[in-house]
Amino acid sequence: MKVALKIWRYDGATGEKALREYEIEAPEEATLLDCLDIIKDRHDGTLAYRKSCRMMICGSCGMRMDGAAVLACKTRMAEIAASGHVPVISAMGNLPVLKDLVVDMTPFWQKIRAVKPWLDTGYVEPPEKEFVVPQAEMDVIHKESLCIMCGCCVSECNSMEADPDFLGPAALAKGFRFVGDPRDRATVERLQAYSDEHGIWDCTRCYFCNERCPKGVDPRDAIAKLGAEAMREGIDSDMGARHAKWFVTSAKTTGWLRETELVPKTQGVVRSLKEIGFAMSLLRRGKVPPPFPPHVAKDVDEARQLYELVEREGHEGARGIVQLEKPLARLERHEAGYEEAAARGPYGPGSFPKPYLPGENESTEEGAA
Amino acid sequence: MRKVAYYKGCLASLSAKELDVATRALAPKVGLELEELESVTCCGAGDIHEAEPDYYLHLNARILAYAEATGTDTLMTVCNVCTLNLRQANHALKGDEALLARVNDNLVSVGAPAYSGSVDVLHFLWLVAAGEGYELLKRAAHRGLQGLKIAPFYGCQILRPSKLLGFDDPDRPESLERIIEACGGEAIDYPAKVKCCGFPIIQAREDVALAELVQPIEQAKEAGADAMVTPCPLCHLSLDAWQSKLRKQTGKDFQMPVLHLSQLIGVAAGLSESELKFKRHVVSVEPVVEKLAV
Ligand code: SF4
Ligand code: SF4
Ligand code: FES
Numbered sequence: 001m002k003v004a005l006k007i008w009r010y011d012g013a014t015g016e017k018a019l020r021e022y023e024i025e026a027p028e029e030a031t032l033l034d035c036l037d038i039i040k041d042r043h044d045g046t047l048a049y050r051k052s053c054r055m056m057i058c059g060s061c062g063m064r065m066d067g068a069a070v071l072a073c074k075t076r077m078a079e080i081a082a083s084g085h086v087p088v089i090s091a092m093g094n095l096p097v098l099k100d101l102v103v104d105m106t107p108f109w110q111k112i113r114a115v116k117p118w119l120d121t122g123y124v125e126p127p128e129k130e131f132v133v134p135q136a137e138m139d140v141i142h143k144e145s146l147c148i149m150c151g152c153c154v155s156e157c158n159s160m161e162a163d164p165d166f167l168g169p170a171a172l173a174k175g176f177r178f179v180g181d182p183r184d185r186a187t188v189e190r191l192q193a194y195s196d197e198h199g200i201w202d203c204t205r206c207y208f209c210n211e212r213c214p215k216g217v218d219p220r221d222a223i224a225k226l227g228a229e230a231m232r233e234g235i236d237s238d239m240g241a242r243h244a245k246w247f248v249t250s251a252k253t254t255g256w257l258r259e260t261e262l263v264p265k266t267q268g269v270v271r272s273l274k275e276i277g278f279a280m281s282l283l284r285r286g287k288v289p290p291p292f293p294p295h296v297a298k299d300v301d302e303a304r305q306l307y308e309l310v311e312r313e314g315h316e317g318a319r320g321i322v323q324l325e326k327p328l329a330r331l332e333r334h335e336a337g338y339e340e341a342a343a344r345g346p347y348g349p350g351s352f353p354k355p356y357l358p359g360e361n362e363s364t365e366e367g368a369a
Numbered sequence: 370m371r372k373v374a375y376y377k378g379c380l381a382s383l384s385a386k387e388l389d390v391a392t393r394a395l396a397p398k399v400g401l402e403l404e405e406l407e408s409v410t411c412c413g414a415g416d417i418h419e420a421e422p423d424y425y426l427h428l429n430a431r432i433l434a435y436a437e438a439t440g441t442d443t444l445m446t447v448c449n450v451c452t453l454n455l456r457q458a459n460h461a462l463k464g465d466e467a468l469l470a471r472v473n474d475n476l477v478s479v480g481a482p483a484y485s486g487s488v489d490v491l492h493f494l495w496l497v498a499a500g501e502g503y504e505l506l507k508r509a510a511h512r513g514l515q516g517l518k519i520a521p522f523y524g525c526q527i528l529r530p531s532k533l534l535g536f537d538d539p540d541r542p543e544s545l546e547r548i549i550e551a552c553g554g555e556a557i558d559y560p561a562k563v564k565c566c567g568f569p570i571i572q573a574r575e576d577v578a579l580a581e582l583v584q585p586i587e588q589a590k591e592a593g594a595d596a597m598v599t600p601c602p603l604c605h606l607s608l609d610a611w612q613s614k615l616r617k618q619t620g621k622d623f624q625m626p627v628l629h630l631s632q633l634i635g636v637a638a639g640l641s642e643s644e645l646k647f648k649r650h651v652v653s654v655e656p657v658v659e660k661l662a663v
């Protein structure tokens with residue numbers, strides 16, 4: 001097939017930029033990475049990009065296609081080539097570009113290192129017996145363990161664009177990989193460190209990271225798990241945590257968000273008083289609903305009682321999010337046509353191996369508690 | 370008329386009442402009969418999902434259960450955040466019998482109805498951007514927008530994660546553009562239309578949030594937009610109410626009117642000022658109204 005690509009070339013030494021168009025002949029099954037290889041081998045040896053495994057596991061080949069971060073080795077070109085669309089390939093965002101499609105990953109690795117990505121077992125000499133960890137406990141960090149550190153999530157992170165010091169989706173997902181690990185002994189210290197100014201509560205919930213991650217890590221959900229664990233441990237003095245807590249208080253008292261009290265509850269009375277001028281400008285437009293009498297939802301008692309029930313049942317913290325993962329993954333498999341593909345047999349068109357879902361084959365595990 | 374259960378959420382009940390008023394006034398013109406849910410609470414935004422995730426699930430299950438109890442198959446939302454929260458909870462409950470059973474036991478024990486999983490959560494935007502709703506909208510928008518230049522602003526949680534939302538292509542959405550054009554306006558294209566408005570962290574990290582917020586407003590202005598339109602009252606609040614803070618921070622006074630989706634269609638459908646309630650906006654919508662009056 002004929003594949004046409006436009007590639008943003010960049011020379012870090014001179015700062016020169018140019019959008020070059022290439023047209024190549026490639027086999028039907030070619031990925032974007034295969035096409036770049038063909039360009040480099042046969043058309044233009046000066047093109048720079050990273051690669052290694054060619055099979056979605058080393059995390060080297062992150063780049064943007066039409067502005068969206070992808071793994072070049074995961075992106076098949078047949079459909080795009082057939083449509084006649086000429087995609088624009090460029091380096092990932094939120095990282096300095098060195099040459100063409102190669103970014104400087106130094107800030108990425110600095111943030112990964114900052115979350116202490118190693119198991120803190122709390123001992124120096126290994127104990128005599130090995131630890132046996134039940135599978136169900138490791139399932140809690142199943143998704144985060146899938147990360148290949150490609151940086152695709154970071155590329156479009158809206159908070160990192162606005163605050164370059166934000167730890168960001170990859171590092172925080174890595175952080176949860178250890179916070180959620182039953183063998184780790186530094187949970188509280190980690191949660192405190194991750195709750196600082198450029199940590200958990202800096203995330204604006206834009207969900208670009210979940211959308212882009214080629215491995216299904218869903219970093220935004222990992223950040224929510226960190227938030228949930230931090231609050232469970234009482235690490236909740238950050239304004240972001242106080243903001244979140246006020247929603248819980250609102251829901252169980254009046255049912256609806258107590259919007260007007262949100263600012264002082266989040267920022268503290270002193271700081272919010274400084275905002276009085278701004279508040280008045282909103283008040284004039286009815287944007288500051290009076291807190292009295294409170295706007296109370298009908299049958300709000302049910303919401304109050306539910307809160308107490310939920311507290312007693314103890315599915316709190318990160319587990320409250322983890323419990324949603326299996327059904328949501330089933331949905332994805334369903335929408336990807338897994339059931340039909342499985343019915344067609346393993347070698348037919350559109351068939352693919354069954355993705356691993358932890359605990360799927362253990363019939364007892366749900367009821368075990 | 371398509372009967373739908375209407376969940377207005379916190380903002381449309383409180384600081385964005387104008388959204389509720391305009392949506393109600395517009396609904397019959399686009400073939401929707403709204404049955405408002407009364408015994409419901411806040412969906413928890415991203416906040417309860419993060420602070421008390423199991424409580425988040427129960428609150429949303431309860432909303433879904435009350436929607437189902439109205440006998441309709443559709444729960445209509447008017448907010449991005451409500452949409453993602455409810456769809457996420459809905460999919461999780463439908464995909465896990467044991468989870469649904471536990472949550473239902475709890476719902477019933479506090480006196481709420483149980484949920485069987487028959488409801489689909491759809492944003493108002495999706496109901497009027499395709500199918501019969503869209504045909505009715507084209508007819509309803511008789512007054513037109515007279516070529517007004519409108520910048521569509523989607524916000525995040527109606528596009529991403531697309532596996533839970535899935536109506537539009539998350540990178541190249543077109544539902545708002547279709548609506549703007551059906552209403553006789555001209556849709557402006559600009560890169561930040563799919564980015565974040567900063568609202569979730571506007572109180573806890575104001576500087577970071579404002580650095581996000583400035584992008585869509587500035588780009589819309591540069592592209593010559595007369596106004597912006599958004600399907601999310603949270604985006605609306607930051608775009609409209611926090612614009613004055615951008616003036617302080619950047620020295621630029623954008624004066625960009627921001628319309629709720631129901632208001633934009635409402636203008637084209639000839640709703641009155643008492644149904645549109647533009648006076649409740651912080652940035653004046655007067656320039657838009659004047660252009661249309663000519
Ligand atoms: S979370 Fe996903 S996108 Fe981010 S670095 Fe890991 S694998 Fe790549
Ligand atoms: S959801 Fe948070 S971490 Fe993920 S891309 Fe957006 S701001 Fe970054
Ligand atoms: S080359 Fe290893 S992930 Fe693409």
